[in-house]
Amino acid sequence: MVRDNADISELPSPAADSPGSQADAVLLLTPAQAAARLQVRESWLRAKVSARVIPCTFVGRHLRFSEQDLADIVAAGRTEPRHGRRAQRAR
Template sequence: MLGVKASWLRRKAAARAIPCTFLGKHLRFSRADLEAIITAGEQSPRQKRHRSG
């Protein structure tokens, strides 16, 4: 559904960078959590400014 590896989800969840619920050692994602992750992924990433020097 998200098109990412499980390891990516675990890493982001552990860093509290994506919405999720921890139940002991287990991660759970509600439909609202998944929709928020998808919406955040659809936003275009910031472009880095390149200095001309």
């Protein structure tokens, strides 16, 4: 049976509904890529991972970082401005 193009275009694509589609895919970055995105040294990033201070993902033995990991690292480093009296100047 031969279908014309109008019938085929109405069919949903198999990837659109599958749980592993690109829309659901999590992009994992290497330590070098994550360090570049955070504008820190890769050695700093690896030291924080070793100390279990920052979130990360291990794929087998490979260290990776998701976008959420990077957002959590940035959020953890956020500080609020001080309110109240100014520090006195040294004389």
